[in-house]
Amino acid sequence: MMIATNEHFSSENIDEIRSYSIDQVAAQTGLTKRTLRYYEEMGLLPPTDRTGGNYRRYSDEDIHRIDHIKKLRDLLGFSLADIRAMLEVDDERGMLKEAYRQETEAAAKIDQLDRGDGLIRRQLQMIEQKIAGLEQMRTTLQATIERHERIRQQLSDNISSNT
Amino acid sequence: MMIATNEHFSSENIDEIRSYSIDQVAAQTGLTKRTLRYYEEMGLLPPTDRTGGNYRRYSDEDIHRIDHIKKLRDLLGFSLADIRAMLEVDDERGMLKEAYRQETEAAAKIDQLDRGDGLIRRQLQMIEQKIAGLEQMRTTLQATIERHERIRQQLSDNISSNT
DNA sequence: CCTCACATTGACGTAAACGGCAATCTTGTG
């Protein structure tokens, strides 16, 4: 039973469907294995594929999702509950996208798009706010450094005039 | 015994030393009273002045410090332990500033400045990183919105061509 | 003077986000 365990590289398959062990994913994403399992348990990550021996196998898409979660967590400071809610909206949108091929209820689709955009715009607002606050912090810190620069200069002068 | 409890405004004193109750500070800073007491207990805020009846009185400087703490917490996501460590460096620098008036060990002062600047530069780096990450998120979200815009446009076309 | 609203400390409680251990199963390597 060939499950494409994908050691070294197996470029035998045209599909090029990479998959990674939990250890690899932990190393690459900077999360711990425990955290990865926890995120799956909490519904942030969909149940991954499994090998014959019930080992988790992460896809590239999974890794993208994990990176996204990390950004929402570390850059925006959202709670996991918040993140899950957002991802659910994204997933809904993704499912809608799937349905695009067959359905024809254009009006309903537009509504869904609007709903999704609402969330996105709120996220954008938070991002703008954060950036603004950070830029302000940056300028004050830079000002402090420059002030120190001048003080240092003056201290040097004092020293030389003191010899 | 007049302690200048500072109701409405008391512009009787030239010094204009404002002080605020814990309730006022909570309202203004957006922290809870519990959190303010907690931060003091944890050493993030210095023990405030007290009224005769042992009520806390916050100064404008205290409020500045609280705002700074909020930024470090909310914008940069530091733990309270991290923040305390940073503030301790700041305080050290502040004390040094005080000593500037009498002392003359210019070399030692420069060393202290260097030490402080090290921390500041690290903070600046973190800020730059966060800003960069946030800007990237922003552009991808904006791209998504624009994509949706085009899809919406196409859906509208479909509707009109469907009547 | 009484009272009712607000403050204080101390103690215990708790939600979020994992960490760590045990018992069991899987798997690549000699």
Next chain:
DNA sequence: CACAAGATTGCCGTTTACGTCAATGTGAGG
């Protein structure tokens, strides 16, 4: 094929950052 290394689930422990409650003190208004 034996065996050590690594994965799984289940479960309990822990830290952080507060919330909440109780007992007590304080202080301006009627």
